[in-house]
Amino acid sequence: xxxxxxxxxxxxxxxxxxxxxxxxxxxxxxxxxxxxxxxxxxxxxxxxxxxxxxxxxxxxxxxxxxxxxxxxxxxxxxxxxxxxxxxxxxxxxxxxxxxxxxxxxxxxxxxxxxxxxxxxxxxxxxxxxxxxxxxxxxxxxxxxxxxxxxxxxxxxxxxxxxxxxxxxxxxxxxxxxxxxxxxxxxxxxxxxxxxxxxxxxxxxxxxxxxxxxxxxxxxxxxxxxxxxxx
Amino acid sequence: xxxxxxxxxxxxxxxxxxxxxxxxxxxxxxxxxxxxxxxxxxxxxxxxxxxxxxxxxxxxxxxxxxxxxxxxxxxxxxxxxxxxxxxxxxxxxxxxxxxxxxxxxxxxxxxxxxxxxxxxxxxxxxxxxxxxxxxxxxxxxxxxxxxxxxxxxxxxxxxxxxxxxxxxxxxxxxxxxxxxxxxxxxxxxxxxxxxxxxxxxxxxxxxxxxxxxxxxxxxxxxxxxxxxxxxxxxxxxx
Numbered sequence: 001x002x003x004x005x006x007x008x009x010x011x012x013x014x015x016x017x018x019x020x021x022x023x024x025x026x027x028x029x030x031x032x033x034x035x036x037x038x039x040x041x042x043x044x045x046x047x048x049x050x051x052x053x054x055x056x057x058x059x060x061x062x063x064x065x066x067x068x069x070x071x072x073x074x075x076x077x078x079x080x081x082x083x084x085x086x087x088x089x090x091x092x093x094x095x096x097x098x099x100x101x102x103x104x105x106x107x108x109x110x111x112x113x114x115x116x117x118x119x120x121x122x123x124x125x126x127x128x129x130x131x132x133x134x135x136x137x138x139x140x141x142x143x144x145x146x147x148x149x150x151x152x153x154x155x156x157x158x159x160x161x162x163x164x165x166x167x168x169x170x171x172x173x174x175x176x177x178x179x180x181x182x183x184x185x186x187x188x189x190x191x192x193x194x195x196x197x198x199x200x201x202x203x204x205x206x207x208x209x210x211x212x213x214x215x216x217x218x219x220x221x222x223x224x225x226x227x228x229x230x
Numbered sequence: 231x232x233x234x235x236x237x238x239x240x241x242x243x244x245x246x247x248x249x250x251x252x253x254x255x256x257x258x259x260x261x262x263x264x265x266x267x268x269x270x271x272x273x274x275x276x277x278x279x280x281x282x283x284x285x286x287x288x289x290x291x292x293x294x295x296x297x298x299x300x301x302x303x304x305x306x307x308x309x310x311x312x313x314x315x316x317x318x319x320x321x322x323x324x325x326x327x328x329x330x331x332x333x334x335x336x337x338x339x340x341x342x343x344x345x346x347x348x349x350x351x352x353x354x355x356x357x358x359x360x361x362x363x364x365x366x367x368x369x370x371x372x373x374x375x376x377x378x379x380x381x382x383x384x385x386x387x388x389x390x391x392x393x394x395x396x397x398x399x400x401x402x403x404x405x406x407x408x409x410x411x412x413x414x415x416x417x418x419x420x421x422x423x424x425x426x427x428x429x430x431x432x433x434x435x436x437x438x439x440x441x442x443x444x445x446x447x448x449x450x451x452x453x454x455x456x457x458x459x460x461x462x463x464x465x466x467x468x
Contacts, residue, residue, distance in 0.1 A: 125313055131284050132307040133329040133377070147316045162291075199287045228356050 007201035017179075018199070022206055028096055029163040029168065032103030033111075033156055040108045040159075041152065044115025045141045046113040059116065065109030074172030077102040080175065094175040099183070099193060102169040107159040114155040121143045122151075150225040157218045161211060232380050233294045233305040233411060235259045243276055249279055250276045252436045254290070258381065262428020263403070264414035265444070268460065272433040274416040278385050281414065282307045305381040310389050312370035314358035319350055319369055322358045326376040340400035344372040348402060364395025371402050382406060384415040388422065400425065420460065424448065432456045 010018060047058060079085050081093040081101075092098045122144055130140055145152065167185040174181035176190060184203045191200040232414045236258040243251040251273045258264060258281065266274045279285045280292060283300030284307075291298060315322050318464040320341055327337045329366055345351045353361065358369060365386055385405070386423075388396040405424060408412055417423055423430065427444040432453070452455045 116293065128279075128284055128307075128309060129313050132282060132302065133326055133373075135329055136303045139329075143315070150316075229359070 003197040003201060006198040007205060009204040010198055011205055012173065018074070020179065021182055021187050021188065021203065022185055023094065024181075024211075025118070025164060025185070025207075026210070027158055028099045028183060029103060031100045032107060032163045033160045035100060035104040036111050036159055037107040037156055039104075040111030040117050041145060042141070043108075044112040044117075045119045045121045045145050048116045048119035049137070049141055049144070052136040057180050059113075062109050062113040062116065068106055069168065070106055071168035071172065072100050073227055074102055074169035077105060077169065077173050093173060094177060094181060096174070096181055098173040099170045099181060102161040102173045103166065106166060108171055110162060111155055111159045114158065115152060116146075118151045118155065120149050122148050150222060151230065153221060154218055160214065164210065231295075231303050233303050234310070234380055235295065236381065237293045237296075238281070239293075240292050241274075241280060241287045241292060243280060243285065244288045250436055251280070251287075256438065256440055256441070258412065258414055260380065260412050261412075261468075263415060263426050264429045264431060265423050265427040266431045266433060267414045267418070267423060267459070268413065270431035271435075273339070273436045274433055275294055275385055277433065278383050278416055282383050284458070293337065301361070302377070303439055304377070304378040304379050305383065306374035307383040307385065308367070308370045308374050308387050310386045312366055312373075314361070314366060314369065316395040317358060319358050319361070319430050320345065320354040322369060323372055323376060326373040332375040335351075340376070347367070347405075348372040349398065349455065362395075364391050364398065367391060367395065367399055371399065375406070379411055381412045381414060384413065386416050386418060389418060396422075420462070 047055065047062070077098065078093065080087050081090065081098055082088055083093070092101070123140075126144075126147075130143065135143065165185065167189055170181070170183055171175075171186050171189070174180050174183070174186065176186040182190075184207050188200045188207075189205070190205050191197070232370065236256075238254055238256040241254040242249055247273070254277065256277075266273055266277055272334065276285070280287055282305065283292075283294070283302060286300070294300070294303075315325060317325065317422060323341045323344060324337055328334075332340055336342055341354075342351070345354055348371055350368055350372065352366060358366070361369060371387075388399050391399065400406070403413060403415070407426075413426070415426070423444065430436055430440070430442060430444050430447040430450075430453075432440040432447065432455075434455045440447060440451060440456050442452075447456065448460065451460055
């Protein structure tokens with residue numbers, strides 16, 4: 001197939017424009033994971049360890065938000081950041097920062113919900129031991145997050161996978177501006193509609209390789225941790 | 231500061247309609263080891279957990295050194311199936327020392343001493359969850375000693391151990407006794423009871439049927455259930 005070989009040639013040629021797109025994709029999605037983790041890990045841990053009225057509702061809501069449609073998140077963040085919106089004065093719309101915010105909003109519920117489940121399972125296992133040692137609430141949260149660290153890395157990778165693969169949110173708040181806010185997924189969507197299949201396929205290939213590499217390293221980390229940490 | 235004596239007054243623990251313990255009066259004082267014995271389901275574990283402060287009685291009161299605050303100060307517990315944190319052997323012990331309020335500069339030395347004491351010094355860097363059952367129980371014991379307890383509660387600690395691991399743990403218990411630590415221990419093992427017990431509390435269906443010195447309990451049990459238990463008969467819950 002002709003497009004296939006030119007796609008491969010494009011990837012191997014190290015085309016700077018193409019690699020700028022790949023780099024921006026990684027920077028945006030990794031920053032989004034960092035931001036979402038900052039909120040999602042403690043939030044999930046907190047919900048796991050506390051009992052309050054309406055807790056079941058919060059958990060159901062969080063689980064439901066794992067499936068938020070990216071375009072809806074994009075629209076919400078767009079309204080928030082647009083000139084007439086509440087945060088319009090920050091001037092962030094159509095910048096990589098806006099894309100980070102949108103993806104962080106998209107994946108924060110995923111990280112929080114999976115963290116909640118992980119921490120709660122682990123807590124039921126060690127509850128008696130920690131209580132017998134008189135571990136206070138804050139220290140308990142830190143202990144459980146630290147001890148569940150390997151499982152939580154997998155949670156973060158799930159968040160990254162979701163962020164790196166979505167188009168809708170970054171398209172709406174980033175605007176797919178060439179050389180500024182164009183990332184792999186928006187570029188693929190654009191190039192496909194323009195008919196530039198080799199570029200679309202090349203980017204698709206790189207995206208797949210990245211996702212594969214991340215999952216492989218997650219798996220390797222798990223195996224290593226099982227042997228080393230138990 | 232001590233957690234002794236622990237005074238239980240009319241303590242009842244129920245889950246819904248089912249009472250696990252009923253009207254238990256007991257005082258745990260410093261001195262020789264107290265054994266809590268009785269058939270499965272008699273409420274031994276529940277009693278120990280209440281005394282540890284891990285559960286709250288549905289009725290009645292528990293006082294530690296005259297106060298109702300259940301926060302553990304100088305007491306520690308070793309469970310039948312201890313759970314280790316996902317850290318090294320030393321990491322688990324350092325964690326316990328930190329929680330016990332041992333100053334940071336003293337923790338490493340104390341950790342080394344305790345590992346030496348329980349015979350795990352060679353395994354300090356091993357992941358704690360990879361230990362054998364006997365090793366894990368020793369680590370749990372060291373972790374309990376890290377709290378410098380004056381009351382050490384043991385819930386059938388040797389029930390799933392082989393004889394050599396049981397012997398090793400019994401030696402540690404005897405050492406703790408001679409160090410002046412009060413032992414409160416649930417056990418099924420009559421031989422172990424003869425070797426270690428000073429007093430015996432006999433539980434049957436959530437009530438204390440007998441509370442006596444080990445000598446009296448073995449030589450002249452008062453209740454028919456205790457006699458049957460000592461003969462090694464199977465006591466069935468009916």
